[in-house]
Ligand code: KG4
């Protein structure tokens with residue numbers, strides 16, 4: 001039986017600088033002792049997307065502060081931890097490098113083991129941190145940068161069943177908000193508008209439903225929304241409040257339909273799983289959650305708390321614990337990887353979100 005493990009996790013792969021302390025004790029629920037996230041939304045707001053150089057500089061400035069804060073909130077010193085886990089990819093390389101360099105420095109200075117973690121594994125293993133799920137389970141990762149179905153068979157054993165061939169759904173929500181003059185991040189704004197709208201007024205396409213398998217596509221949907229908006233503007237000189245709400249409702253219904261049908265197919269490919277779990281910011285969407293819960297049927301449906309669904313370091317600490325329990329660690333040659341698919345056997349995705357490595 002593995003001993004207790006208290007691990008520092010470090011996350012800096014996109015626009016959130018995170019540090020967290022997580023404790024594992026055999027036979028007990030995992031404990032998040034602290035989970036500090038410093039976001040960078042304000043720094044990137046004027047640019048309409050994450051600017052890699054700005055992100056990297058902000059990570060370099062904030063990382064040691066968030067680590068200090070995470071230790072302080074947990075009431076621990078570096079001496080009292082068992083290992084340092086860090087996101088080693090995939091992600092924006094400047095940010096990943098900042099985290100990996102800090103983790104290497106802390107490991108060298110303290111003699112504590114270093115564990116490199118795949119950021120996507122962090123998301124995919126979160127249901128084990130929050131609910132102690134047993135393998136195998138099905139995971140739908142839906143964020144601003146990623147969309148894929150994974151069968152999670154073990155801490156380092158993932159089978160990708162399908163994914164987006166172009167945009168990620170969060171990206172499509174953000175773009176929709178932008179096209180309709182709603183604030184960013186677009187997801188919550190579009191969801192709020194959609195609640196007042198008629199999802200049937202605009203029959204938007206359901207991309208790739210006519211093709212077998214679990215791959216998804218969202219870029220055509222975005223284009224259809226833009227056309228519908230432009231037609232209304234050309235006809236009436238602008239959009240009414242109801243137009244905007246109906247466009248949002250139609251868009252959200254199309255995303256939910258596509259994700260629900262592809263989830264049904266993914267579930268059919270995974271007999272004997274313990275649960276169907278979601279992670280990523282889009283999993284916050286109530287309409288989507290309701291649809292996925294219905295699709296799951298007798299399979300338990302699980303959506304971790306939002307703070308653990310979006311980018312955070314607790315999931316990195318936990319994924320580090322999972323690797324440590326297998327006896328896997330890294331040394332100071334650990335490299336930062338901008339691309340790092342979870343399932344090396346699956347064919348590369350044509351697109352994995354135009355924001356590139358954002359997961
Ligand atoms: O996982 P996340 O915080 O960041 C990464 O992409 O890494 O996800 C952010 C994305 C944004 O695109 C945001 O618009 C979307 O999640 N989002 C939502 C909702 N809340 C956040 N999309 C749909 N409905 C929501 N309620």
Ligand code: ZN
Nearest residue numbers: 143310311359
């Ligand atoms: Zn992520």
